[in-house]
Amino acid sequence: MIVTIDGVAASGKSSVSGGVARALGVPYVSSGLLYRAATGLGLEAAVDLHDAPALLSHLQSHPLRLEPLAAGNRVWQGGRELTGELHSTRVDRGVSVVAALPEVRAWVDAQLRALPSPFVAEGRDMGTNVFPRAGAKFYLTASPHIRAVRRAQERPEDVPAIEAALVRRDELDRVQSAPAPDAVVIDTGPLTLDGVIQTILAQLPAQLTSA
Ligand SMILES: Nc1ncnc2c1ncn2[C@@H]1O[C@H](COP(=O)(O)OP(=O)(O)OP(=O)(O)O)[C@@H](O)[C@H]1O
Numbered sequence: 001m002i003v004t005i006d007g008v009a010a011s012g013k014s015s016v017s018g019g020v021a022r023a024l025g026v027p028y029v030s031s032g033l034l035y036r037a038a039t040g041l042g043l044e045a046a047v048d049l050h051d052a053p054a055l056l057s058h059l060q061s062h063p064l065r066l067e068p069l070a071a072g073n074r075v076w077q078g079g080r081e082l083t084g085e086l087h088s089t090r091v092d093r094g095v096s097v098v099a100a101l102p103e104v105r106a107w108v109d110a111q112l113r114a115l116p117s118p119f120v121a122e123g124r125d126m127g128t129n130v131f132p133r134a135g136a137k138f139y140l141t142a143s144p145h146i147r148a149v150r151r152a153q154e155r156p157e158d159v160p161a162i163e164a165a166l167v168r169r170d171e172l173d174r175v176q177s178a179p180a181p182d183a184v185v186i187d188t189g190p191l192t193l194d195g196v197i198q199t200i201l202a203q204l205p206a207q208l209t210s211a
């Protein structure tokens, strides 16, 4: 059983996926964390983020491992955990460049498809490209302002700067971020986090919640 939760930047995908996954007793899979880890490694090694062959060769010689847990995803390079460094403004600025490279997308997709189900998968193209046959699909949205106000609780930048960066990232990610035609679209603006989680749980087919 696979449930996909896609959506725009900071729409609540990780928090909601974690809540849904915990309720179902399965892990969730953060595809964005793999793109962030590829970006973080590239920045660390001063690889040109537009240079797909150089980046891919670096990723192949420094393999990443995603650890999908309901409590939160972690990513490792060998014995070194990278997770804590990846939700920075620096990585936010570079990640869409890396995610636009078809070679990197194929590398991420192969890792995701190799994971044992059941799980909840969150990202941009989980329901369209990576798991088109998922049992249930959701797509989260909210206005850039609401998303920026929420994110400002976690970052030192002010709301207008965060909002501008989110709008820019949405635009750079637009190609891979279209909702699946069969996804349920949820505007999280008027809902609490728990409200979004309960809305999703209420719409899951019975065979998924009892699996
Ligand atoms: N419905 C909600 N009501 C209030 N706060 C929320 C809601 N959904 C998410 N949040 C908060 O918004 C922030 C962003 O959520 P989260 O990190 O889950 O989004 P995301 O889509 O995974 O982000 P990114 O795309 O950058 O990885 C977090 O602080 C989270 O607690």
Ligand SMILES: Nc1ccn([C@@H]2O[C@H](COP(=O)(O)O)[C@@H](O)[C@H]2O)c(=O)n1
Residues within 6 Å of the ligand: 009, 010, 013, 031, 032, 033, 035, 036, 095, 096, 097, 099, 100, 122, 123, 124, 125, 126, 169, 173, 176
């Ligand atoms: N399926 C996905 C997931 C993510 N991306 C790219 O990674 C960036 C970070 O993702 P977050 O979910 O942590 O925001 C995102 O801005 C995209 O560039 C992607 O392309 N496809």
